[in-house]
Amino acid sequence: xxxxxxxxxWLAVVSLVGGIYYVWYRVFSYQGIxxxxxxxxxxxxxxxxxxASLGSxxxxxxxxxxxxxxxxKKGRPYILPDIFTGHQVILPPENLQWLMKQPATVLSxxxxxxxxxxxxxxxxxxxxxxxxxxxxxxxxxxDITKELNNKTNDVIEEIQAALDDLWGNxxxxxKQVELLDVCLELMSRIVSRxxxxxxxCRDQTYLSSSTHFAKFILVEALLAQLTPKPLRPLLGPLLAxxxxxxxxxxxxxxxPIIRERARRFGRMEDGENKDPDQPSDLLSRLMQEAYxxxxxxxxxxxxxxxxxxxxxxxxIQVQGITLENALIDIAHAPQxxxxxxxxxxxxxxxxxxxxxxxxxxxxxxxxPRMDSVMTESxxxxxxxxxIIKVVVAKExxxxxxGEHIPYGAKIGIGxxxxxxxxxxxxxxxxxxxxxxxxxxxxxxxxxxxxxxxATSDTYLAFSHGRYACAGRFFANHLLKLxxxxxxxxxxxKHDTEPRPQNPWFSYVSPPPIGYxxxxxxxxxxxxxxxxxxxxxxxxxxxx
Numbered sequence: 001x002x003x004x005x006x007x008x009x010w011l012a013v014v015s016l017v018g019g020i021y022y023v024w025y026r027v028f029s030y031q032g033i034x035x036x037x038x039x040x041x042x043x044x045x046x047x048x049x050x051x052a053s054l055g056s057x058x059x060x061x062x063x064x065x066x067x068x069x070x071x072x073k074k075g076r077p078y079i080l081p082d083i084f085t086g087h088q089v090i091l092p093p094e095n096l097q098w099l100m101k102q103p104a105t106v107l108s109x110x111x112x113x114x115x116x117x118x119x120x121x122x123x124x125x126x127x128x129x130x131x132x133x134x135x136x137x138x139x140x141x142x143d144i145t146k147e148l149n150n151k152t153n154d155v156i157e158e159i160q161a162a163l164d165d166l167w168g169n170x171x172x173x174x175k176q177v178e179l180l181d182v183c184l185e186l187m188s189r190i191v192s193r194x195x196x197x198x199x200x201c202r203d204q205t206y207l208s209s210s211t212h213f214a215k216f217i218l219v220e221a222l223l224a225q226l227t228p229k230p231l232r233p234l235l236g237p238l239l240a241x242x243x244x245x246x247x248x249x250x251x252x253x254x255x256p257i258i259r260e261r262a263r264r265f266g267r268m269e270d271g272e273n274k275d276p277d278q279p280s281d282l283l284s285r286l287m288q289e290a291y292x293x294x295x296x297x298x299x300x301x302x303x304x305x306x307x308x309x310x311x312x313x314x315x316i317q318v319q320g321i322t323l324e325n326a327l328i329d330i331a332h333a334p335q336x337x338x339x340x341x342x343x344x345x346x347x348x349x350x351x352x353x354x355x356x357x358x359x360x361x362x363x364x365x366x367x368p369r370m371d372s373v374m375t376e377s378x379x380x381x382x383x384x385x386x387i388i389k390v391v392v393a394k395e396x397x398x399x400x401x402g403e404h405i406p407y408g409a410k411i412g413i414g415x416x417x418x419x420x421x422x423x424x425x426x427x428x429x430x431x432x433x434x435x436x437x438x439x440x441x442x443x444x445x446x447x448x449x450x451x452x453x454a455t456s457d458t459y460l461a462f463s464h465g466r467y468a469c470a471g472r473f474f475a476n477h478l479l480k481l482x483x484x485x486x487x488x489x490x491x492x493k494h495d496t497e498p499r500p501q502n503p504w505f506s507y508v509s510p511p512p513i514g515y516x517x518x519x520x521x522x523x524x525x526x527x528x529x530x531x532x533x534x535x536x537x538x539x540x541x542x543x
Contacts, residue, residue, distance in 0.1 A: 022228060023489065024432060026083045027053045033087055036401045039079045040067035040090075053081040060504050064385060066243045068136060068417020079416070084506050087114055088410040091399070096457055098400050099387065100465040103139060106397055107389035110134065113397050115390060116507075117411075120222035121236030122217060123243040126312060136289065136468045137307065144194065144282055145474045149360045151194050155478065158193040159485045167490060167519055170532045174493050174518040175539040179327060180511060184211045184320040190478055190499050191315045195282040195308065200257055209249035213234050216242065218323060218508045243412045250312075251305045258287060258305070259298050267291040275457040283308065314376040318383055319475050323482060324511045325502070326377040331492050331517055332499035341488055342369050344522075347484035359484075361477055370480050372438035375459075378432060380463040385507050388412035393464060415460035424458050433499070452476050486519075493518035 002190045042061040044051040071078035072092045080088045166182050192201035200206050202286050220239040227235050265278045268288045286304040297304040346369045347394035357363050388410050391397050394408045420430045438451045453476035455464040462469040477481035500512040
């Protein structure tokens with residue numbers, strides 16, 4: 001006991017010195033980045049750098065804009081301070097091609113994504129830990145996207161049923177809803193209809209656990225990143241407890257479905273040996289892959305169930321937030337009623353198409369107004385602040401401007417400044433929602449609407465190049481189907497107050513917390529459906 005007491009003062013000193021060093025390194029130091037590069041929104045002095053670093057907690061947008069204005073537009077790289085994940089070197093836009101051409105053995109976007117999500121210390125580890133698993137997931141998303149046309153009728157049916165349940169059919173009164181909850185449940189039902197089918201996609205326990213799983217994963221990741229590296233393996237499992245609880249609830253719902261499919265269809269053969277009654281959805285593909293690996297998908301909390309939970313999270317959270325932002329933008333736009341009328345006109349025309357092609361991917365691509373509204377909203381409220389890669393070459397890398405960046409540092413291109421630059425997006429203020437900004441010359445005759453899922457040197461909402469978001473075409477289709485059904489079925493109440501700004505916490509910028517939206521069912525859809533039914537029932541005269 002005496003020995004322990006004698007050590008206490010030394011332990012206190014070591015802890016104090018370690019704490020001071022940790023704060024200095026996180027807040028005030030250059031973290032190994034050349035001192036010739038300037039901090040965003042800083043004059044370079046000790047305390048100015050500290051203020052800029054602390055700004056990375058709640059004011060990242062201000063740092064990004066200041067860096068773009070003061071450095072990127074002048075062709076200079078700068079340091080974007082970040083007390084959570086470590087400072088980043090942001091290159092000017094003209095260096096984008098250089099960044100994209102660097103091999104993955106020099107700059108890794110995969111490693112950057114893993115660090116941003118603290119994937120090795122959270123539930124996501126089952127995907128992040130293995131490159132082959134990551135490739136499998138990406139290919140799986142692409143395969144599911146190809147199935148969209150075969151699932152269109154199911155998706156439309158689920159959207160309509162979900163809207164009836166959540167927003168109702170009252171044509172005389174406004175119904176106010178907690179918008180984030182509604183958007184997440186809408187996406188949960190639609191995604192689940194494609195992933196696992198009926199009846200599970202309407203099971204409230206399954207939907208709730210799927211929606212809440214990893215709901216706070218970004219906050220968990222930030223807390224893990226703020227923790228000294230030696231302590232992360234200890235803290236990670238504690239942070240992931242909420243996700244494990246939701247996953248276990250979800251698994252109890254999906255495991256009986258897996259067992260039933262295994263009983264009926266065996267090893268879920270594909271091709272010529274496939275049973276014609278075997279469901280063609282994501283769950284079946286996960287089971288097929290498990291059998292291919294000699295894994296048992298029927299066991300409790302199987303790897304198949306874990307992958308399903310993660311794919312649910314990736315689709316539900318991002319798309320739900322994207323939809324909420326777009327609806328808030330429409331509600332607060334000065335020309336809200338006009339926007340809704342134009343979108344409704346486009347959606348009704350699409351709904352009147354030949355049943356053989358109605359709402360297929362090709363037809364949804366012919367919705368330029370819908371595409372412009374979604375693209376403009378994502379430009380303003382994108383869920384990524386740019387393309388960030390980690391230096392994985394042990395010897396580091398030299399920037400086009402000559403600075404040497406060491407191993408482990410982050411290098412990227414910022415999207416916030418580009419997306420809000422009047423020279424890049426002329427016309428209405430780039431800080432203002434202009435719903436039809438992306439219509440070619442505002443031409444009403446435009447017949448393609450593919451900008452939302454596209455990537456370019458100036459539109460980086462889904463990243464760019466080889467590592468652009470694999471699910472963007474899936475999201476493009478589902479979000480436009482959903483928005484089309486919403487504007488056909490409901491009037492969104494115009495809110496004359498200025499649009500509330502999205503808060504920032506590090507690089508996380510969710511929609512306004514607790515936002516409520518009011519909507520009322522419209523009679524236009526009822527008349528349209530009656531007209532369509534009449535047109536298809538009346539026999540056509542010959543000649």
